[in-house]
Amino acid sequence: MEAYVQKKSAETLKPPVTSVGVIGWARANLFNGWLNSLLTIVTLYFLWIVVPPLIRWAFIDSVWNTSGAVCRDADGACWSIIATNFRFILFGFFPYDQQWRPLIAILILCALLFYSRNRNHWTKHLLYAWIIGLVVMGLLMRGGLFGLSSVETTQWGGLPLTLLLSVFGLTVAYPLGVILALGRQSKMPTIKWMSIIYIELIRGVPLISLLFMGSFIFPLFLPEGVNFPTILRALVAIIIFTAAYIAEVVRGGLQGMERGQYEAAESIGLNYFLTMRLIILPQALKIVIPPTVQQLISAFKDTSLVVIIALFDLLKTSQTVLSNPEWMGFSREAYIFVAILYFLGCFSMANYSRKLEKELSTEN
Amino acid sequence: MNEETTKNNDMQPTAEPMIEIIDLHKWFGDFHVLRGIDLTMHRKERIVICGPSGSGKSTLIRCINRLEEHQRGQIIVDGIELTNNLKNIEKIRAEVGMVFQHFNLFPHLTIVDNLALGPIWVRKVPKKEAEEAAMHYLEKVHIAEQAHKYPGQLSGGQQQRVAIARSLCMSPKVMLFDEPTSALDPEMIKEVLDVMIELAREGLTMIVVTHEMGFAKSVAHRVLFMDFGQIVEGNTPVEFFENPQHDRTKLFLSQILH
Numbered sequence: 001m002e003a004y005v006q007k008k009s010a011e012t013l014k015p016p017v018t019s020v021g022v023i024g025w026a027r028a029n030l031f032n033g034w035l036n037s038l039l040t041i042v043t044l045y046f047l048w049i050v051v052p053p054l055i056r057w058a059f060i061d062s063v064w065n066t067s068g069a070v071c072r073d074a075d076g077a078c079w080s081i082i083a084t085n086f087r088f089i090l091f092g093f094f095p096y097d098q099q100w101r102p103l104i105a106i107l108i109l110c111a112l113l114f115y116s117r118n119r120n121h122w123t124k125h126l127l128y129a130w131i132i133g134l135v136v137m138g139l140l141m142r143g144g145l146f147g148l149s150s151v152e153t154t155q156w157g158g159l160p161l162t163l164l165l166s167v168f169g170l171t172v173a174y175p176l177g178v179i180l181a182l183g184r185q186s187k188m189p190t191i192k193w194m195s196i197i198y199i200e201l202i203r204g205v206p207l208i209s210l211l212f213m214g215s216f217i218f219p220l221f222l223p224e225g226v227n228f229p230t231i232l233r234a235l236v237a238i239i240i241f242t243a244a245y246i247a248e249v250v251r252g253g254l255q256g257m258e259r260g261q262y263e264a265a266e267s268i269g270l271n272y273f274l275t276m277r278l279i280i281l282p283q284a285l286k287i288v289i290p291p292t293v294q295q296l297i298s299a300f301k302d303t304s305l306v307v308i309i310a311l312f313d314l315l316k317t318s319q320t321v322l323s324n325p326e327w328m329g330f331s332r333e334a335y336i337f338v339a340i341l342y343f344l345g346c347f348s349m350a351n352y353s354r355k356l357e358k359e360l361s362t363e364n
Numbered sequence: 365m366n367e368e369t370t371k372n373n374d375m376q377p378t379a380e381p382m383i384e385i386i387d388l389h390k391w392f393g394d395f396h397v398l399r400g401i402d403l404t405m406h407r408k409e410r411i412v413i414c415g416p417s418g419s420g421k422s423t424l425i426r427c428i429n430r431l432e433e434h435q436r437g438q439i440i441v442d443g444i445e446l447t448n449n450l451k452n453i454e455k456i457r458a459e460v461g462m463v464f465q466h467f468n469l470f471p472h473l474t475i476v477d478n479l480a481l482g483p484i485w486v487r488k489v490p491k492k493e494a495e496e497a498a499m500h501y502l503e504k505v506h507i508a509e510q511a512h513k514y515p516g517q518l519s520g521g522q523q524q525r526v527a528i529a530r531s532l533c534m535s536p537k538v539m540l541f542d543e544p545t546s547a548l549d550p551e552m553i554k555e556v557l558d559v560m561i562e563l564a565r566e567g568l569t570m571i572v573v574t575h576e577m578g579f580a581k582s583v584a585h586r587v588l589f590m591d592f593g594q595i596v597e598g599n600t601p602v603e604f605f606e607n608p609q610h611d612r613t614k615l616f617l618s619q620i621l622h
Contacts, residue, residue, distance in 0.1 A: 262432050266467035268482035268534055269458030270451075280479060282472050362471055362514035 018281045022364050045137040071330065081330045082337045085321040089337070090155020092312040103159040106138040109163060113347065117352060119359060126303035153229040157312030159341070161231070165303040165313070176239065178248025178285070182276060184247065185254055195247070201246035206303055215309040241301040249291045253284035286360050293353035297346045299341070341363055377409035382442060382538050382569055383428060390423060391438035395424050398434070399593040405538070410564055411571045412580040412601075415590035416616060421573045424590070425540045428571070429460040442537055458486050460529030464545050467523040468619040469515035475502065475526050476511040479533045482612055487534070494533075501529040505559050521552025524558055532563075539563075541572040577621060581605060589613045 030040045061076025064083055071078035082089070091099045110135050115121055141160065144150035156164075183195030202210070212235040222228075257280055265275040285292070307316040318334045321327055327334075388401040405411060413421045417452045426432040427439060430446055430453045437534050441456045470478050479498035482487040483549045490498070490521045505525040507518075515523055524544055531539055541560070547552045557579050564570065564583035574580070580587050580601055587604040589597045589612070592619040597604070597613045605621075 257470075260464060260466055260468035263462075264464065264470065265428055266431065267457055267460075267462035267464075267528070269454050269486040270482070271454055272487050279470055279486065283470075286472065321369065359471070362516055 008029075013040040044125060058348050067326070069326075077333050078330045079333060081321065081327045085327070088158075089314070089317045089321060089334075090159045091139050092161065092317045093155045094160075095149070095151060095155065095344065098143075098151065101143070101148070102158075105140040106160055108133050109167065113167075115314055117355070119356075153231050156231060158317045159314050161306075161311060162303055162314040165235055165238055165306060166230070166300045169235055169242060169303065170299055173239045173242035173299070174246055174292075174296075176243040178250050178281065180243060180247035181250035181254060184251055198243045201249050202241060203248070207241045207305055210241050211305060211309050213237070218297070226237075228309060230309060234309060234311055238299065238303060241302075242295065245295050245299075246292065249295055250284065250288055252291070253286075253288035254280065256287055259282055286357075289353050289357050289360075297349055300345055300349070301342060304324060314341060371479045375405040376582060380407045381405065381440075382407045382409070383571075385424075385428075385437070385586040386439040386440075387437040388424075388427065388439060389466050390420075390432065390434045397593050398427070401593075401595060403438070403588075403595065406570065407570075408538075408567050408569055409585050410569070411586045411588060412581055413571065413573045413588045413590055414575060414577070414580065414616070414620075415596075416590075419590040421590045425462075425542055425571055425573055427600045428540060429457050429462055431462075454486075458482075458534060458572060459471070459537045461534060463524070463527050463531055463539065463541045463544050465543040467515070467520070467527045467547075469527055469530070470521055473517050473615050474512050474514055475507075475518070477595030478515065478526060479530050482530065482534045498533055500531075504532070504562075505529045506555075519552060520548045524548065524552075524556045527557075528559055528563075538571070539567040539573065541570060543573050543575075545574065547578060577605070589602040591616070591617060 003033060031037045049344055057076045059076075061074065062079055063071055063074045063076065064079045066074075066078075067084075071080050082318050091102050094102055112130060114131075116126060139145060139148065141164075142153070147249070150351045180199060183191045184196070184199065186192045211234060214237040215230055218233060219227065236275060261279055261283070262275060265279040270278065304313055304315040306313050307319075312320070315338055318338050322331050322334055382490075383403070385401050385403040385404040386411055388398050389396070390398040397543070399420075401420075401424060413424070427434050427446075428441060433445075442459055443451050444456055446453065446456060446475060455521060464550050469475075470481070473481065476495055480491070480494040483494040483497060484491055487586050495529045499511060502511055505528055507522055507525050510518055510522060510526075515526065518526065544560070545556050548556060553576070557576060560570075560572070560579065561583055572579070572584075584601050586598055588595050589604070589608075591611070591612050597608065597610045599609075600609075604613075605617065608617055
C-alpha cells in the first residue's frame with residue numbers, strides 16, 4: 001500500500017438542497033420507493049373520502065341546541081342530546097341545584113393534578129395542598145357540614161364518580177403494587193409467598209367478578225347493620241385488582257436491575273429500605289414507566305365496569321339519557337362525547353408519561 | 365528498595381490488626397472456592413492480591429464486606445466479627461470501601477449526588493456539608509469539573525475515578541479494589557492507577573485485586589498469590605517478583621511478566 005498523508009483537511013459544506021426543505025422532506029418520507037408512494041396516495045384518497053363527510057356531519061349539518069324532535073329532521077349530528085342533558089351526563093343524580101359542588105370538586109382536582117405535573121412542585125407544600133384539597137372535595141361531595149346539605153353517596157354519579165374511582169383507585173393501587181412487587185422479591189418466605197398468592201389469585205379473576213364479590217358477597221360477611229357504601233367497595237375492588245397488575249409490571253423493572261447496583265448500594269452501608277428507596281426503585285420504576293402507564297390507562301377505562309353493580313358512572317349516565325324516548329337513537333353522539341372525555345383522560349396520562357420519561361432520562 | 369526506605373514512617377503498617385481472616389471456607393454450590401484462608405492485615409498496610417482467574421481472589425475480598433457469605437471460619441473487621449447480624453454488617457460496610465470492576469455508579473444520580481449519598485444517608489452528614497466533601501474528593505481524583513454530569517456521560521476511566529471518590533467520601537478505614545482496571549480501555553488504565561498510587565502515598569489501607577504488576581511493585585507492602593482458593597505465596601514485592609518460591613507462583617509470573 002502506498003503511504004498516505006492528508007494535505008488539507010475537508011471543509012464544512014451545506015447539505016444538498018434536495019435533502020432539506022418541504023420537497024426534500026416529502027421525497028424522503030412520503031415518496032421514497034414505489035411502495036411508499038402507493039401508500040401515500042392510498043392514504044390521501046382515504047382521507048379525501050372520509051374527512052369531508054365527517055366534517056359535514058359533525059359541524060356543518062349538525063344541530064346544537066334543539067329538542068329531540070327537531071333533531072330527527074336534521075341531516076347532521078344531533079349535539080343537542082349533549083347540550084340538553086349535559087348536567088345529567090356529568091353529574092348523574094346529584095341534586096340539581098347542588099351540582100355546583102361536584103363541579104368545584106372536579107375543578108380543584110384538575111387544578112391539583114395539573115399543578116402536580118411539574119416535578120419541581122413536588123414539595124411538602126404540595127402534599128399539604130393535596131390533603132386540604134381532598135378534604136374540601138370530600139366535603140363538597142358529601143356535604144352535611146357548614147350549611148351544605150348532605151348528599152348520599154348513592155346519588156353520586158357521572159364524571160365525579162369516574163374521576164373518584166380512577167384517581168384514587170390508581171394512586172392507591174400504584175404504591176400497593178410496588179410493595180407487592182418488592183414482597184415477591186423478598187428473601188423472607190412468608191412475605192414472598194403471600195405476595196405471590198395475592199398476585200396470582202387476583203390476576204386469575206376478571207375485574208367484574210371482583211366487583212360482584214365486593215358488592216354482593218362481601219356484605220354477607222359483615223355483621224348486621226355494618227354497611228360500606230357501594231362506591232367504596234367498588235374502589236377497593238379496583239385498587240386490589242390494579243395493584244396485582246402493577247406489581248407484575250414493577251417486578252419486571254426490578255429484575256432488569258443489575259446485581260452491581262445492589263452491591264454498590266450495600267457496599268456504602270445502605271440498608272435494605274434505603275437501597276430500595278434511593279437506588280433500586282428510582283431506576284426500576286423509570287424503566288417500567290411505559291407499561292405502568294399502559295396499566296393505569298387500562299384501569300382508568302375499566303372503571304366503567306362499575307355499571308354492573310349499579311353505579312352511575314359517566315358511561316351509565318349517558319346510557320340513561322339514551323333510554324329517554326325523546327333522545328332514543330342518538331347513541332352515536334352520546335358515545336362520541338363520552339369517548340372524547342375518556343380520550344382526554346387517557347391521552348393526558350400517556351402524554352405525561354412521555355414527558356416524565358424525557359425528564360428522567362440521564363442520557364445526554 | 366530505596367523507595368520503601370525513603371517513605372515516611374507513619375506510612376508504614378502499624379501493629380494493630382485491621383482485618384483478621386481465620387480458616388475461611390466458602391462454597392458456591394458444590395464448588396469449593398475458598399479453601400482455608402488465613403490472613404491478618406494491619407492498619408495502613410497495602411496488600412495486592414494476584415492470581416489466575418477463578419482462583420478466588422475476588423470472592424475473598426467480597427467476603428470481607430459480606431457481598432458474599434462465608435460458610436466456615438471467621439472474618440473480623442476492625443474488631444467486629446462478620447456474622448448474620450445485619451446491624452454489624454451495615455456497620456462494617458460503612459467502614460470498608462469497595463471499588464468494583466464495572467464501577468457500579470448510580471446512573472440516575474449526578475456525579476456529586478453519587479458521592480454525597482452515602483454520607484447523607486448512612487453517616488447523617490448535612491446535605492451541604494456532604495456535597496462540599498464530595499467536591500473535595502472529586503478534586504482529589506481530578507474530575508471536579510464533571511460534578512453535575514451523569515455517570516453515563518463519562519468515560520470508563522472517569523467513572524472508575526468517580527467510584528473511587530464515592531468510596532473515599534465515606535472515609536473508609538480500609539478500601540477494597542476488585543480488579544479496578546480490568547474493564548478499562550488501555551489508555552484509561554493509567555489515570556486510574558495514578559489516582560490509586562496517590563491514595564497509597566497518603567497512607568490509605570487497601571487491598572487490591574489486580575493484574576497490574578507495576579502497581580504492585582510500586583505501592584504494595586505485601587503481594588499475595590492465590591490459586592485454587594488458597595494463598596500460595598505472600599511476600600514483599602521485591603522478594604515476590606525477584607525470588608518467588610513456589611512453582612505455581614513462578615509459572616504464573618512467567619506467564620504475565622515478559
